[in-house]
Amino acid sequence: MSAPIYDRVALIGLGLIASSMFWAMKRGGLAGEVTGYARSEATRETARRIGLCDRVCDSAAEAVADADLVVLAVPVGAMGAVAREIAAALKPGCTVTDVGSVKKHVIDAVAPELPEGVHFIPGHPLAGTEHSGPESGFAELFDNRWCLLVPVDCRSSGQVARLRSLWEGMGAHVDEMDAEHHDLVLAVTSHAPHLIAYTMVGVADDLRRVTDSEVIKYSAAGFRDFTRIAASDPTMWRDVFLTNKDATLEILGRFTEELFALQRAIRTGDGQHLFDYFTRTRAIRRGIIEAGQDTDAPDFGRAKRAGK
Amino acid sequence: MSAPIYDRVALIGLGLIASSMFWAMKRGGLAGEVTGYARSEATRETARRIGLCDRVCDSAAEAVADADLVVLAVPVGAMGAVAREIAAALKPGCTVTDVGSVKKHVIDAVAPELPEGVHFIPGHPLAGTEHSGPESGFAELFDNRWCLLVPVDCRSSGQVARLRSLWEGMGAHVDEMDAEHHDLVLAVTSHAPHLIAYTMVGVADDLRRVTDSEVIKYSAAGFRDFTRIAASDPTMWRDVFLTNKDATLEILGRFTEELFALQRAIRTGDGQHLFDYFTRTRAIRRGIIEAGQDTDAPDFGRAKRAGK
Structure with missing residues (x-):
């Protein structure tokens, strides 16, 4: 050594x-x-x-x-x-x-x-x-x-x-x-996604007509990944949002705009808009696999490895 | 047998x-x-x-x-x-x-x-x-x-x-x-989370000031889980949103309300609101681990098992 x-x-x-x-x-x-x-x-x-x-x-x-x-x-x-x-x-x-x-x-x-x-x-x-x-x-x-x-x-x-x-x-x-670019890149790849995950998990928890146990039992269908993100350290994340306020709010503003456009497509039954959007986002995933930042394994190999 | x-x-x-x-x-x-x-x-x-x-x-x-x-x-x-x-x-x-x-x-x-x-x-x-x-x-x-x-x-x-x-x-x-309850539960645990993930991945892709390669390279910081969800089959998901329109739009409406409340907390520097919210969502994660619907392993054991 x-x-x-x-x-x-x-x-x-x-x-x-x-x-x-x-x-x-x-x-x-x-x-x-x-x-x-x-x-x-x-x-x-x-x-x-x-x-x-x-x-x-x-x-x-x-x-x-x-x-x-x-x-x-x-x-x-x-x-x-x-x-x-x-x-x-x-x-x-x-x-x-x-x-x-x-x-x-x-x-x-x-x-x-x-x-x-x-x-x-x-x-x-x-x-x-x-x-x-x-x-x-x-x-x-x-x-x-x-x-x-x-x-x-x-x-x-x-x-x-x-x-x-x-x-x-x-x-x-x-x-x-440089610092400013860092804070923008992280607002996109980390800070906004965390706030969104926190929000969605909070909504599920608030909803009276769907019980907590239902949310928990049936979480494998997408929600589970949100709960993992939304389980991160509360103090750390409070500080992140308070100190990267401008970039985070900017990205959340963009997010809301896009979400409204997709909601409108759902409401008006515009299937082509949805299909095109989902096809585009699928390609980004392929880039991440190729960049070696995730595995392609089904279910992340979770089934095979339980516990720490 | x-x-x-x-x-x-x-x-x-x-x-x-x-x-x-x-x-x-x-x-x-x-x-x-x-x-x-x-x-x-x-x-x-x-x-x-x-x-x-x-x-x-x-x-x-x-x-x-x-x-x-x-x-x-x-x-x-x-x-x-x-x-x-x-x-x-x-x-x-x-x-x-x-x-x-x-x-x-x-x-x-x-x-x-x-x-x-x-x-x-x-x-x-x-x-x-x-x-x-x-x-x-x-x-x-x-x-x-x-x-x-x-x-x-x-x-x-x-x-x-x-x-x-x-x-x-x-x-x-x-x-x-029953069918109606199913469609509401799934709007919470699956359909709304998928639309949100699709949206966030689309926002990242749109952003001119952050390059695609930056988004991809630095995706481990939260965004990665969104891209996995947003890589799901476009035809299947188009149909889901068009046919579970009412429940999905209702949950998305709730989501937007909560997101606006959190954005306001960020803008006004209300750290206590953020901290309390994040502490509550963390508890939900614990329930999912206990229900056996995910593993507690750091990084899902991804590092240990690459490829299918």
């Missing part, structure tokens, strides 16, 4: 992403010592019990001391406060990155808090499950997934290359883009 | 559902001879080549002759015409069922075409994948899934029990309900 990419890494926040990063770094021998901190004492206790992090610290400042890489893995709305908390304890010349789903807001909140000489390189791994917490992570989470880096200072290019190596070592492909 | 439940079964239409029924009936030894018919000659050729059905016939009338059970497995909009085509060839006392996703329309279209003495027992297996055609079927499709039967004539109760045994033999659980 080659030398680690970072001698010391600090994970601030110990949820799904940070815990998966820990196991992926260990799998690849990518980091020397990994320290960890979570605001909740219960989370720190769990982390110690399951061996998550080489050393779990009782303050964020203690965790980041001497770290070459600090990873902010807290909800987007908490990033600024955490940056303020650790700023004085950061090692000069270290790199600070984050894993938040929104980039413009995080940059605005974090960058002003960090001292001169620290390299801030925002990031966002496009990977997750509907589970959260320190016990939800696993080493394979980033395998064959994308991680987007959003460099904000050209003087950090050497450190960007180093962070890229870390993500590649954890199994991810890495792309770079 | 015990005696078959039906000596002769005829499958009219040879797509995903009918082909899966064939393999499931063979797996369980549930039927003697199974005949099949599809309107397209290419489909009939494929069926013969892959051994789908014991005998592939060149007309629907030939396929149903002497059949104890006839399964109408064509798009909902074609059910009436097919019933008219086979009516004169049906064996007296046989059972006719269907697998359409809408029940009230199918009953209105099929029942008047069938001769006196034939038992018509509408059905709907809640199972599927985004694939279609004679080669997409597999014996396990119905395992642990629900099949809803919608009996329309109390004189058929003996035959309902027999059809129930067939579905149970193919791995399904069976429930009975």
